[in-house]
Amino acid sequence: MVATVVHGAGIWPLLAAADEIRLKNGDVITGKVVRKFNEKVVFNTSYAGDIQVTWSEIESIKTDEPLAITLTDRTNLKTTLDSYENGKAMIKLVQLDEEGEEEREHEEKEISLSDLLYINPTPELSGVGVNWSGRINLGGSVTQGNTDTTTVRLDGESIARTLNHRLTVGAVVNRATNNGQNTQFNNRSSIKLDRFISNKWYVYANNTLENDRFRDIKLRTTTGVGSGYQVFERPGLNLFVEGGLNYVSVNYYEAEKESYPGARWALKYDQRVFGGSTQFFHEHEVLLGLDSASNALAFTKTGLRFPIVNNFNASIQYNLDWAGQPADGRKHTDSALIFNLGYVWQ
Known part of the structure; x- marks a missing residue:
């Protein structure tokens, strides 16, 4: 034409x-x-x-x-x-x-x-049908010789969007061994349902489950409700901020069980850069204990996704998990620089 x-x-x-x-x-x-x-x-x-x-x-x-x-x-x-x-x-x-x-x-x-x-x-604008989008990433390495190490990381997210609702389901799994001994063993899964009450404002309910053997966390459950504001939602640019109340319950392998109410703040942002060929993304979530300022948690993820061919991409990201009051003998901060191969659909 x-x-x-x-x-x-x-x-x-x-x-x-x-x-x-x-x-x-x-x-x-x-x-x-x-x-x-x-x-x-x-x-x-x-x-x-x-x-x-x-x-x-x-x-x-x-x-x-x-x-x-x-x-x-x-x-x-x-x-x-x-x-x-x-x-x-x-x-x-x-x-x-x-x-x-x-x-x-x-x-x-x-x-x-x-x-x-x-x-x-799209279906979320017209109100007809469901728009499914998501991604899955895989990273890892195997080293043999003087040192035998294996690392595997798998994470994914799927979003179902209609005119008035958005369901987000995510999970991440990390495994690492060194000479046959586990050196990393953790999982995190989440589900969140948003109900839009206007074009921008929505209310939500969320639940997160987390396990991390090396941080002594047998199961940490975070459940809450709140409201959010969708600043941008269009091809190439997405941004929302949200806040609410959560209840945190933690079963430890060694320490005593604890639970407390908390306030939650979260942000999710992504934007196409460099002419639309690369995507910059940043997410963070902060939980503040209402009973004690030391009961604070923070999770952040920042990185770039680069297209390879069709829907396949490569990504580099920096993750940081911080706990204001970790289990005895554990550090406050875990961080990781991660390289992945991924697949996206929308």
Whole structure:
């Protein structure tokens, strides 16, 4: 497909059918509509790849093929768009068969462009279906000779997102041996359910289970509720902050069991950098004991993911776990510099 820009009244012939956006300044852009979100239209062109066009600067829009759209009243349609006058468009409601193929067109309807909320929205925006995303990473090494060592690290996260809910499940496993003796043996799993009460605000319930033989933790359970704010949630940029109350219970291998109420603060951030080819990410979670300031826990993870091919990537990250009151004979801080190979889906 050849994309063309038309300035003023000058028209360059198109070599293939294309979608068309006419701007208020008279320019016409041809190519392919990818999606609309956050008052921006992503438009694919042959000369500049994907470009973003501000929705309020668009005078008319026309598409050759049916697109999934969501109106401001939350109606979801499959239709072509055909603007015939400023700020308005005619939509053709398309009937689909069981395989999702176009069967026939029925009634036409006029809408204002200001009523068009999304084009090709994801399930969490349209409210139709579930958007599954996630990742799994594997790292390790084997050394034989004067020293026989083996290290294995496996971690993963899966997120199910709908319009009003987000379920996040994660787990990490670390194993290491040196000459047949365990030198690292820990696991951590978590589950969190978010219920959005507005576009940005949500309430959540979470639970975390942790085991670490070398920190004397047989089982640490953290359960809580709270609220969060989704600052950004779009391709290439995500950020939320949240806080709430938790109850922490710890069974030790040697020390006496303890439990206490706590306050929780967490942040999760990722962003595409270096032209979108690399992802920077940072997460942290802090638990403060309400009975004693020394009952404090902190977990952080910061790193970069680099694409390899298709959905495979490599990553480097720095993890830090800190305990204000560790078991007797244990240190406050555990840190690790980790290299992984991973697979992502979305």
